[in-house]
Amino acid sequence: MKLSKSFIQSIGILVMLAELPEGVTLKSHEISKRMDVSHTYLIKIAKKLKDQSIILSISSKNGGYSLNRPLEEISFWDIYEAVEPQKNFLDGVNFEPIYSIFLSKDIIMEQGQVFRSIVSEAETGFKEILAQHFLSEVMPKDEDGKPLKIDWTKMIDEN
Template sequence: MKLNNSFIQSLAILVMLAELPQGTALKSQEISQRMDVSPTYLLKIAKKLKDAGLINSSASKNGGYTIKKDIRTISFLEVFEAVEENDTFLDKLDLNPIHNMFLSEKIVHEQELVVKNILLAAETEYKQTLAQHFVDEIAPKDASGKTLEINWKQIISEK
């Protein structure tokens, strides 16, 4: 389990879509252009966000992506689980060095269990922290505390 660029890019996509004026959608090429990422890579991320029920996708002349859920209700954990691998801290972990540290099999198994328990506790805390924070926390706000409305279509077309 680790954070990849797709997690940060997903947060950026969600904030961009939340800032759009009502009834406005962004096409994948517009988002990828603004974020300076490959259109193919962006499509993969957007599909994961759509499959997780975080964004809508509409294929039409005026279609594109829109936010589906209020960003005040989308936790960092929800985004993480949507776009990152579902490996745990213990997946792909080679514990064989512990076997070489001790001569007694009993001690090996005891210490291996200690390591596993520490890592499982760390993973639980990690996910609990992500669950306590929401996308809204990183969205720019106006003086009244509302998410800024930004016409990304216009900004992107002026580039």
């Protein structure tokens, strides 16, 4: 199990958007510049987040991206589900190298089922844990415990 760069970049995008002052949006090129990531790849990720109603995309001269939901309502599972292919942990796994060491088909079936059950339980736990934790938990906070507000457009323009 490995987390993809899409998932990690999604968290970065969402943190940046969450730090924006009310009514301010960020353009994709501003986000990609600040995160130092491919603009094309960032647009693909942003589209997936938009399609899942996690962010809004406003098309206009002054448009850009903004959060569509409060931080406390965006779980890590929501983010993961938006940007990761919908596969089970064992999709595409070739078990033949393991199966070939056993002579008995019964042993293969029995032990294979035990293994699948273990991985299925792990997958369920992974999903449940991500669903229990929210973007608000990783947000930098000010001295009052509120998420920091940063006008990234000004910061990016200055650099």
